[in-house]
Amino acid sequence: MSANTNFQPKIIVFACENSGWLASEHAAELALSYPEKVELIKIPCSGKIDVLFFMKALEKADGTIVMACQKENCKFIKGNIRAAQRVKQTENLLKEIGVEPERVGIHYLAANMGQKFVEIVQNFYDKIRELGPNPGKVIK
Amino acid sequence: MIIAERKPIEEILGLLSRHQKVLVLGCGGCVTVCLAGGEKEVGILSSQLAMARSKEERPLEVVQQTVERQCDFEYLEGIRHIVKDVDAILSLACGIGIQTCAEAFPDKIVWPGVNTKFLGVNLNVGEWAERCQACGQCVLDKTGGICPVARCSKSIFNGPCGGSQDGKCEVSPDTDCAWALIHDRLTRLGEVDSLREIMPVKDWSYSRDGGPRKLVREDLELESGK
Ligand code: SF4
Numbered sequence: 001m002s003a004n005t006n007f008q009p010k011i012i013v014f015a016c017e018n019s020g021w022l023a024s025e026h027a028a029e030l031a032l033s034y035p036e037k038v039e040l041i042k043i044p045c046s047g048k049i050d051v052l053f054f055m056k057a058l059e060k061a062d063g064t065i066v067m068a069c070q071k072e073n074c075k076f077i078k079g080n081i082r083a084a085q086r087v088k089q090t091e092n093l094l095k096e097i098g099v100e101p102e103r104v105g106i107h108y109l110a111a112n113m114g115q116k117f118v119e120i121v122q123n124f125y126d127k128i129r130e131l132g133p134n135p136g137k138v139i140k
Numbered sequence: 141m142i143i144a145e146r147k148p149i150e151e152i153l154g155l156l157s158r159h160q161k162v163l164v165l166g167c168g169g170c171v172t173v174c175l176a177g178g179e180k181e182v183g184i185l186s187s188q189l190a191m192a193r194s195k196e197e198r199p200l201e202v203v204q205q206t207v208e209r210q211c212d213f214e215y216l217e218g219i220r221h222i223v224k225d226v227d228a229i230l231s232l233a234c235g236i237g238i239q240t241c242a243e244a245f246p247d248k249i250v251w252p253g254v255n256t257k258f259l260g261v262n263l264n265v266g267e268w269a270e271r272c273q274a275c276g277q278c279v280l281d282k283t284g285g286i287c288p289v290a291r292c293s294k295s296i297f298n299g300p301c302g303g304s305q306d307g308k309c310e311v312s313p314d315t316d317c318a319w320a321l322i323h324d325r326l327t328r329l330g331e332v333d334s335l336r337e338i339m340p341v342k343d344w345s346y347s348r349d350g351g352p353r354k355l356v357r358e359d360l361e362l363e364s365g366k
């Protein structure tokens with residue numbers, strides 16, 4: 001656990017509208033909750049994610065992930081593969097400036113996985129909480 | 141097109157270390173196409189710089205701008221008002237753009253943000269290769285459209301040399317022998333016999349050996365001289 005137990009990380013989740021986003025709606029239907037300081041942003045396909053989106057997110061957040069369709073199951077065929085590549089590129093950019101690459105990630109799920117959605121968000125939140133505040137945050 | 145690559149981040153951070161406010165200036169030309177210095181790269185690098193400096197608790201204000209072409213003075217005119225408020229410019233254009241920028245803003249520090257590599261072609265996503273060295277007197281008509289200056293490691297004119305093996309250059313197994321390519325292509329075109337003609341010694345004074353080059357076309361000059 002981080003020394004600062006009051007630390008509540010700010011997390012930005014980019015959710016593909018064909019999987020992650022629907023799963024978040026499913027979680028709402030099931031009345032499942034997740035930490036407050038998680039901001040959800042709908043994207044038309046995980047392949048729409050860009051290194052720049054992640055970097056911009058990390059200027060103000062402590063961690064950011066993209067929620068993509070299951071492997072081999074992207075509506076646009078290669079969107080989730082591209083998203084994974086952009087996560088790697090962002091990890092490298094973070095490493096270059098000494099920021100933990102664990103602050104960015106990708107998770108795969110299907111539209112009907114409300115429970116899994118909450119699990120992913122909670123686990124990532126906990127992981128970032130343990131890691132502590134993003135040292136590179138620009139907008140504090 | 142001109143191929144460039146972003147400089148290592150530590151080098152860029154070093155260049156900008158004494159500044160508090162910089163303009164990261166992209167170019168909409170070649171460096172956009174080769175993904176080194178277009179609008180998106182300006183955004184990504186700006187984020188990286190701001191985060192790196194925030195981490196050091198020495199905040200850097202980064203202004204972002206990308207002009208159509210940095211190698212044309214007229215496009216730089218439009219950003220004069222932005223330039224006046226920054227400590228320095230980090231240019232992500234090729235060496236030509238960077239110098240045009242420095243010439244347009246003589247009182248402003250202009251740092252290079254990329255290493256300009258060569259004149260080349262995009263072979264694959266993320267892969268570029270050299271094709272021309274702007275030698276000033278093109279010989280592609282004699283070599284089947286394959287440049288012996290840029291693509292032969294020794295820039296020889298009556299190749300191949302003895303180091304050519306199985307189509308590869310002795311310098312590296314990853315490098316095609318330009319003269320093998322020339323030979324194969326002229327054979328395919330039924331013109332291989334043209335290689336029997338010995339090419340004369342090249343006049344390198346049209347190339348870099350003649351000093352910095354300049355081109356003046358009087359037919360295009362207006363009466364005002366501009
Ligand atoms: S011969 Fe000279 S001008 Fe022609 S492609 Fe080669 S280097 Fe460029």
Ligand code: SF4
Pocket residue numbers: 291292293294295296299300301302303304305308309310311316317318319320
């Ligand atoms: S092997 Fe071919 S490309 Fe390499 S130096 Fe000799 S002629 Fe030029």
